[in-house]
Amino acid sequence: MRRSVYRVRVGYVDTDQAAVVHHSTYFRWLEQARVELMREGGLEYKSWEAATKLGLPLLDAAIRYVRPCRFDDIVIVETVIGAAARTALRFDSKVTLQSAPDVVVTEAQIRLACVHFEHGARRIPDEVLLACVGEGFESKLVRTAGTRLTLTTK
Amino acid sequence: MRRSVYRVRVGYVDTDQAAVVHHSTYFRWLEQARVELMREGGLEYKSWEAATKLGLPLLDAAIRYVRPCRFDDIVIVETVIGAAARTALRFDSKVTLQSAPDVVVTEAQIRLACVHFEHGARRIPDEVLLACVGEGFESKLVRTAGTRLTLTTK
Amino acid sequence: MRRSVYRVRVGYVDTDQAAVVHHSTYFRWLEQARVELMREGGLEYKSWEAATKLGLPLLDAAIRYVRPCRFDDIVIVETVIGAAARTALRFDSKVTLQSAPDVVVTEAQIRLACVHFEHGARRIPDEVLLACVGEGFESKLVRTAGTRLTLTTK
Amino acid sequence: MRRSVYRVRVGYVDTDQAAVVHHSTYFRWLEQARVELMREGGLEYKSWEAATKLGLPLLDAAIRYVRPCRFDDIVIVETVIGAAARTALRFDSKVTLQSAPDVVVTEAQIRLACVHFEHGARRIPDEVLLACVGEGFESKLVRTAGTRLTLTTK
Numbered sequence: 001m002r003r004s005v006y007r008v009r010v011g012y013v014d015t016d017q018a019a020v021v022h023h024s025t026y027f028r029w030l031e032q033a034r035v036e037l038m039r040e041g042g043l044e045y046k047s048w049e050a051a052t053k054l055g056l057p058l059l060d061a062a063i064r065y066v067r068p069c070r071f072d073d074i075v076i077v078e079t080v081i082g083a084a085a086r087t088a089l090r091f092d093s094k095v096t097l098q099s100a101p102d103v104v105v106t107e108a109q110i111r112l113a114c115v116h117f118e119h120g121a122r123r124i125p126d127e128v129l130l131a132c133v134g135e136g137f138e139s140k141l142v143r144t145a146g147t148r149l150t151l152t153t154k
Numbered sequence: 155m156r157r158s159v160y161r162v163r164v165g166y167v168d169t170d171q172a173a174v175v176h177h178s179t180y181f182r183w184l185e186q187a188r189v190e191l192m193r194e195g196g197l198e199y200k201s202w203e204a205a206t207k208l209g210l211p212l213l214d215a216a217i218r219y220v221r222p223c224r225f226d227d228i229v230i231v232e233t234v235i236g237a238a239a240r241t242a243l244r245f246d247s248k249v250t251l252q253s254a255p256d257v258v259v260t261e262a263q264i265r266l267a268c269v270h271f272e273h274g275a276r277r278i279p280d281e282v283l284l285a286c287v288g289e290g291f292e293s294k295l296v297r298t299a300g301t302r303l304t305l306t307t308k
Numbered sequence: 309m310r311r312s313v314y315r316v317r318v319g320y321v322d323t324d325q326a327a328v329v330h331h332s333t334y335f336r337w338l339e340q341a342r343v344e345l346m347r348e349g350g351l352e353y354k355s356w357e358a359a360t361k362l363g364l365p366l367l368d369a370a371i372r373y374v375r376p377c378r379f380d381d382i383v384i385v386e387t388v389i390g391a392a393a394r395t396a397l398r399f400d401s402k403v404t405l406q407s408a409p410d411v412v413v414t415e416a417q418i419r420l421a422c423v424h425f426e427h428g429a430r431r432i433p434d435e436v437l438l439a440c441v442g443e444g445f446e447s448k449l450v451r452t453a454g455t456r457l458t459l460t461t462k
Numbered sequence: 463m464r465r466s467v468y469r470v471r472v473g474y475v476d477t478d479q480a481a482v483v484h485h486s487t488y489f490r491w492l493e494q495a496r497v498e499l500m501r502e503g504g505l506e507y508k509s510w511e512a513a514t515k516l517g518l519p520l521l522d523a524a525i526r527y528v529r530p531c532r533f534d535d536i537v538i539v540e541t542v543i544g545a546a547a548r549t550a551l552r553f554d555s556k557v558t559l560q561s562a563p564d565v566v567v568t569e570a571q572i573r574l575a576c577v578h579f580e581h582g583a584r585r586i587p588d589e590v591l592l593a594c595v596g597e598g599f600e601s602k603l604v605r606t607a608g609t610r611l612t613l614t615t616k
Contacts (some may be wrong), residue, residue: 005542011494012507014327018271018313022321027241031178032473033439045474046534058177059220064214071325072497100212101528117172166353167484171477171533178475186319189380190412199320200380225342225356225479326579331520332489339486366485368526373519423482 001081001140002132003134004037007098010073020068026106027061030093033077037091041131054122056112059088063108074098083145084133086123088113090145108154111145155235155294156286158191159168163253164227174222180260181215184247187231188264193244193284208276210266213242228252229259237299238287240277241269244299265299309389309448310440312345315406328376334403334414335369341385342418362430367396371416382406383413384433389440391453392433396421397440398453408416419453430461443457463543463602465596466499472535482530488568489523495539496572501554503593516584517569518574521550525570531572536560537567545607546595548585550575552607571609 013020016022026072049055049057069075075095082092096104100134131138162183169178189199203209210306223229229249236246242265249260268276316337324330343353357363375381383403390400396419403414422430437445470491478484497507511517531537537557543556550573557568576584591599 009494011490012324012497013330013490013493017323017325017327018209018211020211023215024185024321027178027181028473028475031475032471035474044534046532055172057172057174058221060216060218061215062216063175065212068211070508073504123354136313145305163340166343166478167336167339167486169479170474171479171481173479176475182319182321185321186317189320198380200378224354226352284351326517326519331523332486332493335486335489363480365482365530366527367481368524369485370522372522376519396485420524 001084002041002134003038003042003078003080006033006036006079008032008075008077010069010071010075012071015071016068018068021066021073023063026063026065026095026108027042029075029077029095030079030091030108030110032042032114033079033093035104037079037081038128041132041134043127048098049126050126053117054125055115055117056089056124056128057115059113061110063106063118064106065106066104069095069097076101081132082109083142084124084129084137084140085142085145088145089124089128089132105136155192155238156195156288157232157234157245158187159239160187160190160231160233162186162229162231164223164229165227166225168257169225172222174224175227177217179220180217180219180249180262181228182264183231183249184233184245184264186297187233187247188245188266192235192282192285195288197201197285199279202281206273206279208279209269209271210278210282213265213267213271215264217260219257219260223249223259230255235286236263237296238278238283238294239296239299242299243278243282243286251252309392310345310349310442311388312341312348314341314385314387316346316385318377318379318383318384320379326376328378331371331373334371334373334416336415337383337385337403337413337420338399338401339389341387341401342420345387345389345399346436346439349442350441351435360433361425362433363423363425364397364432364436365417365423367421369416369418371414374412375413377403377405377413384409385450390417392432392437392441392445392448392456393449393450393453396453397432397436444449463546464503464596465500465540465542466495466502468539468541469493469499470494470537472531472533472537473540474533477533480530482532483535485525485527487564488525488570490537490585491537491541492541492553492570492572495541495555496553496574499541499543500593503596505593507587510589514587515579516587517577517579517591518551518586519575519577521573521575523570523572525568526568526616527568529579531559531567538563544571545592546586546599546602547604547607550585551590551594561570588593 014025023104079093082090090111114124168179233247236244244265322333339394348367390398398419476487495527541555544552552573576586
């Protein structure tokens with residue numbers, strides 16, 4: 001399964017008046033991390049979308065906010081494919097700070113499905129699975145790529 | 155348990171090039187819906203935050219994207235308190251369209267904790283529980299307000 | 309010339325760590341105010357865009373930030389058509405607070421041009437001018453809808 | 463006068479349903495470009511803000527949108543100090559594409575003033591002028607740092 005690391009500096013606009021990064025900002029970074037993971041796997045999302053008229057919208061997301069991060073921090077988003085099925089592809093990400101790589105800021109699991117912009121739901125196509133899961137992806141597929149991020153404590 | 159309805163019109167800026175609302179936009183609406191639920195319960199978040207130096211950051215969120223919504227749609231965010239504990243308050247929201255109130259667009263469960271801006275974690279204070287849960291909130295508290303949105307199908 | 313009033317409550321997400329509304333947020337409100345002005349004039353931007361494959365992208369914008377506004381404020385965006393030409397339509401907006409209607413928060417002039425999504429630049433079509441300028445718009449057109457917001461003091 | 467170059471990849475979230483970057487997105491990039499220009503000049507905005515309780519809010523902005531840019535483009539934001547006075551500091555930016563460095567996407571002039579978070583307006587302090595204008599900044603100050611981006615054609 002592919003693993004990718006995306007680095008970004010927190011902007012002033014990403015903060016809110018609690019002087020921390022707003023919880024919605026993480027979704028920007030997680031999205032870009034997925035785009036970069038696919039690029040590293042050989043799939044340029046932009047040209048793939050244009051050529052196939054397919055897209056990979058979110059099915060669902062589970063995110064845990066462990067610690068805040070702040071303006072000007074450099075955040076590191078590590079992403080792996082947590083599970084891959086023909087119906088969904090799960091990206092598991094961990095956000096840490098460059099200055100404290102052992103401290104988890106945020107954990108997320110985001111599942112994408114595949115749709116054709118005109119004709120609706122599709123199975124995740126081979127080229128996406130190849131980019132995300134790698135050679136021999138057929139043998140690594142599971143039937144259902146469920147979300148496993150337990151959000152039930154506390 | 156309090157129930158509130160927040161209505162908002164989708165802006166052009168809320169869309170992305172797939173011609174649907176970007177998945178991060180829902181977090182804007184869900185946040186405003188929580189602010190309005192508390193206001194209806196008698197708690198003005200702005201003045202409460204200023205007076206107490208307390209805040210209600212997200213612990214975690216689970217969100218399921220069922221159908222897209224689009225520019226100029228009027229979306230309805232119905233929010234109820236799904237569970238209330240001294241450690242966390244869970245807001246359960248359902249997003250539908252004004253034009254199709256029976257069709258779920260998005261479902262989310264978002265849990266908030268309480269922090270003091272200088273002194274760290276706090277129990278959810280009475281005035282917040284009163285606003286969100288109502289009179290006699292003590293008898294309705296659970297020990298742990300776990301997230302119950304199952305994200306494991308498919 | 310049409311005049312319209314758009315009201316919106318400032319969200320937490322709209323603020324930054326200076327505890328004021330981030331300067332980019334105003335562009336969200338100004339955009340929605342333009343959409344509402346056109347709707348009041350009889351043009352639903354969404355269906356017009358879909359039917360004609362035309363759009364009204366920004367040519368330029370001039371904005372003056374006079375006073376900050378803050379979380380939970382209700383802001384009022386008053387918009388008029390400042391000038392209308394076949395090449396550009398200028399929307400002049402003034403942002404005030406509901407709680408202090410005589411105090412200007414922000415002033416902006418934003419000019420839109422017309423493009424066809426496939427074929428490039430177009431003249432502003434009659435239905436847009438009718439919605440924005442009103443009956444007899446032909447006699448009110450100017451040759452160039454220049455920006456008049458002086459940004460040169462201080 | 464300092465000159466700085468900031469590079470950023472366009473995200474999916476930065477686009478709208480016209481399949482181009484939304485006009486408000488540029489303000490994110492321009493802001494980050496200013497932060498980086500100051501950092502290169504020796505001023506870390508984050509620690510300066512924390513130490514002094516000063517900030518540099520926008521006085522005004524003039525922006526011209528010349529050509530669209532799109533998802534996955536790498537944009538280059540070149541920024542220079544266009545004029546520096548004790549009352550305002552003007553940042554002049556030009557946005558181009560890495561793939562077409564001679565084609566201007568957007569031009570902007572943004573003026574910042576200085577405020578103390580509790581005590582109101584302040585003169586731009588020496589350390590900011592040193593970082594932005596360089597050694598001998600005193601001799602380069604003008605009385606008024608007016609905006610010169612002509613937005614009156616068409």
